[in-house]
Amino acid sequence: MTTPRRAALATWLGGVIVHALLVVALVAVGVFLIVRLVPGDPAQMVLGLKARPEQIADMHHRLGLDQPLWRQFASFLGTLVTTGDTGESIAYHVSSRALVMQRMPVSLWLIGCSAALVVAISLPLAMTAALHKGGWIDQLVRVVPTVTLGMPEFWVGLVLILVFAVTLKVFPVGGTQPGIDGMLYSMALPSLVIALAQTPFIVRSLRTRILDVLGADFVTTLRAAGLPERAIRRHVLRNSLLPALQLYGMKVSFLMGGTLVVEQVFGLKGVGTLLFSAITARDFPLIQAVAMYCALGVVAVSVAVEIAGGLIDHRVRGRAAASRGGAR
Amino acid sequence: MTALIRVRDLTVTARATGATLVDGVSFDVEPGETVGIVGESGSGKSLTLRAILGMPPAGVAVAGGKGGAAPVTFDGGAGDADGTGDAPQARAPRMAMIFQDPVASLDPLCGVVRQVAEVIRYRQGASRRESRARAADLLVSLGLPESLRGRDRYPDQLSGGQCQRVGLAMALAVRPDILLCDEPTTALDVTVQRRILDLLADRRDRLGLTMLFVTHNLGVAAHLCSRLIVMEHGHIVETGPTARVVGDPHHPYTRRLIDAIAHIPEATR
Numbered sequence: 001m002t003t004p005r006r007a008a009l010a011t012w013l014g015g016v017i018v019h020a021l022l023v024v025a026l027v028a029v030g031v032f033l034i035v036r037l038v039p040g041d042p043a044q045m046v047l048g049l050k051a052r053p054e055q056i057a058d059m060h061h062r063l064g065l066d067q068p069l070w071r072q073f074a075s076f077l078g079t080l081v082t083t084g085d086t087g088e089s090i091a092y093h094v095s096s097r098a099l100v101m102q103r104m105p106v107s108l109w110l111i112g113c114s115a116a117l118v119v120a121i122s123l124p125l126a127m128t129a130a131l132h133k134g135g136w137i138d139q140l141v142r143v144v145p146t147v148t149l150g151m152p153e154f155w156v157g158l159v160l161i162l163v164f165a166v167t168l169k170v171f172p173v174g175g176t177q178p179g180i181d182g183m184l185y186s187m188a189l190p191s192l193v194i195a196l197a198q199t200p201f202i203v204r205s206l207r208t209r210i211l212d213v214l215g216a217d218f219v220t221t222l223r224a225a226g227l228p229e230r231a232i233r234r235h236v237l238r239n240s241l242l243p244a245l246q247l248y249g250m251k252v253s254f255l256m257g258g259t260l261v262v263e264q265v266f267g268l269k270g271v272g273t274l275l276f277s278a279i280t281a282r283d284f285p286l287i288q289a290v291a292m293y294c295a296l297g298v299v300a301v302s303v304a305v306e307i308a309g310g311l312i313d314h315r316v317r318g319r320a321a322a323s324r325g326g327a328r
Numbered sequence: 329m330t331a332l333i334r335v336r337d338l339t340v341t342a343r344a345t346g347a348t349l350v351d352g353v354s355f356d357v358e359p360g361e362t363v364g365i366v367g368e369s370g371s372g373k374s375l376t377l378r379a380i381l382g383m384p385p386a387g388v389a390v391a392g393g394k395g396g397a398a399p400v401t402f403d404g405g406a407g408d409a410d411g412t413g414d415a416p417q418a419r420a421p422r423m424a425m426i427f428q429d430p431v432a433s434l435d436p437l438c439g440v441v442r443q444v445a446e447v448i449r450y451r452q453g454a455s456r457r458e459s460r461a462r463a464a465d466l467l468v469s470l471g472l473p474e475s476l477r478g479r480d481r482y483p484d485q486l487s488g489g490q491c492q493r494v495g496l497a498m499a500l501a502v503r504p505d506i507l508l509c510d511e512p513t514t515a516l517d518v519t520v521q522r523r524i525l526d527l528l529a530d531r532r533d534r535l536g537l538t539m540l541f542v543t544h545n546l547g548v549a550a551h552l553c554s555r556l557i558v559m560e561h562g563h564i565v566e567t568g569p570t571a572r573v574v575g576d577p578h579h580p581y582t583r584r585l586i587d588a589i590a591h592i593p594e595a596t597r
Binding site for chain 1: 383425427435446482484498499502
């Protein structure tokens, strides 16, 4: 009895992972092409217009541009697969991968904390708004986020610093502090800035969906059966979660390379600032490394969202297995 | 004998338009009786049922007669039709309802045993484990496969008829005195309809349920009910024992409903 079920589950999970690997492969090709697609000569761009021809030739050699294209790709892929690296950074003269890895923890902390805040803010707000549809709470929940959405992140960040760090002195002005508690302490304000920018979309999607579900027949059945309100809400919430989860997955994907502003405002050494300096310095190997690891992050998030979706809704698993030619 | 359900001047209006959907309907239901409310869509029969349950749909207002008397009362106690009055819970009979669309009436993301078990847990005060076992017993006794004991199924993995059996289990898990049925067989195949009707009759007789059965199909109602109430445009146009209403209809609308039951032409028999 459990064997076909396990098989279906394995088909689904296998499909998700194969899908992710395909995306990673495509991204690798794209990242490889970054250097070739840049208009003009990348070596010239790195060295400037006054560079001597032998310097240019030397840079061509370092970037591997003097090789035929297929060999360039082969060696790029070879290094990427074996060492996870994209070559030595031109500006820092160290492994690009090491540079990215050094910055990754701060970015992951930032995104993780903001995700937790988004959930903590969105679920109760959307539920309350939907349950009091048309009431003043609902209006407030719908209007206030739109206002904060109109304010740019750097400004919200500065206001939060001014209020909570300078005046009230409850959170640090910027930077990071050691240890898990230190990290949480330093991430409070920056992750709040990111969360505030994301919650309006999530709350809206969730509220609409909750209203739909509240009108569904099965809610009437549960009410008629005399279940307490909190039990009914559990059913409603679970049925409302999927669209918001998928929306959030997309939002977080944008976030992977997009925490730059927040990192700047709070003086955090994350991937965003690294990417910024890499682009300014035309540090192609480093740009490739950042792009590659951000893409890996995005793929990891979408896999996580897919799996979470499958845990919430069994039909997601079934559909995936069926559409990927699973045994059904 | 005193009536178990007493409906007096029940009026339901649409809040938005002010249109009267149920217009001063009154009737009694005695303990152990099965009463059918028959009429076409828009006759107000389902609204009447929902008003009795105390869960009118959004956008309608329920009112009683003059002097603010409660439109629905039970067993002598005060009714709780609009959900605001405080009914004497100790004396009020327990009600449960089964619905028209059996699949949509179940949470699609929740296994059916779990759904029934949840009702048992909250309404009968059983432990998680105990209520799960009782839920599986109940479902199997209502004709669902034994395999449910080992492994739960989601509503979309069951047929419409099986889902309606689950719906009945959800209702019976409340341990009701009164079972309200809102077109429970309309969405089902004809062959399945008959089996569900027989199951309902069987449970009613075994558990001594009082039943209110809403349908647009006079044939289905006649199969199950001892007394019929015929409704048209929010009014009761005819009421009486089933045999009398079907055999000797007084109102032209009732006659039309009887003619609407499909007959197999003599020639093809």
